[in-house]
Amino acid sequence: MRPSLFGWAAPVLVACALSSSSRSARAQEGGAVVIEEPPATTPAVATGPHLNEAIVGLDVGYARESLYSTPINALDFSLSLGGDFGHLSAGAILEVTPGWTREGLDTTGVNLGGFIEARLGRFRMGGGLRIGRFSVARATYGSDLATASSGMFFRVSFDLIPFSDHGALYLVGKGTLDDVGAYLLGATVGLGVRF
Numbered sequence: 001m002r003p004s005l006f007g008w009a010a011p012v013l014v015a016c017a018l019s020s021s022s023r024s025a026r027a028q029e030g031g032a033v034v035i036e037e038p039p040a041t042t043p044a045v046a047t048g049p050h051l052n053e054a055i056v057g058l059d060v061g062y063a064r065e066s067l068y069s070t071p072i073n074a075l076d077f078s079l080s081l082g083g084d085f086g087h088l089s090a091g092a093i094l095e096v097t098p099g100w101t102r103e104g105l106d107t108t109g110v111n112l113g114g115f116i117e118a119r120l121g122r123f124r125m126g127g128g129l130r131i132g133r134f135s136v137a138r139a140t141y142g143s144d145l146a147t148a149s150s151g152m153f154f155r156v157s158f159d160l161i162p163f164s165d166h167g168a169l170y171l172v173g174k175g176t177l178d179d180v181g182a183y184l185l186g187a188t189v190g191l192g193v194r195f
Helices: 005-029
Strands: 052-066 068-084 088-101 108-119 123-136 143-160 168-179 183-194
Touching: 005 143, 052 088, 052 108, 052 168, 068 108, 068 183, 088 123, 108 143, 143 183
Parallel strands: none
Antiparallel strands: 052 068, 052 183, 068 088, 088 108, 108 123, 123 143, 143 168, 168 183
């Protein structure tokens, strides 16, 4: 015959009760009752990334673009405003790219977008999305041919001369892809300063 659940559990319950009563009797013999409380804990508060430092960046570079297989030489001027959040940087970027074709037609690109970058030591790598306007001067006199643009960019920079935790003179490389009714591809190499 197998013992019932209560048959083997009863001695265990009796032993626990005796152990508890002997502890309280020992505490009373000493004249003081000591009640131990668990240590106070501070609840963990989840915090998101916080702004370490605001940043301003100015870049100037040479850009090579291609539209309908027509090469375009251009200057690339960029102004970025944002902040460093731990190992990430994010913000807005304004770019103006005046250019010219081999045939002598002037082009102008103006873009505004957002960016996010990861900081890995002296390297920064990231990209973003942008919208803007692209125009080409007509071969004859008259108004420019202009269209809205939307696209994306990828950029990598290396701090050549750091002068603070986040400020530096840096080398930058950028690749762009914009839709201006056809695909406008671009690659830029330049120098910049970040404050």
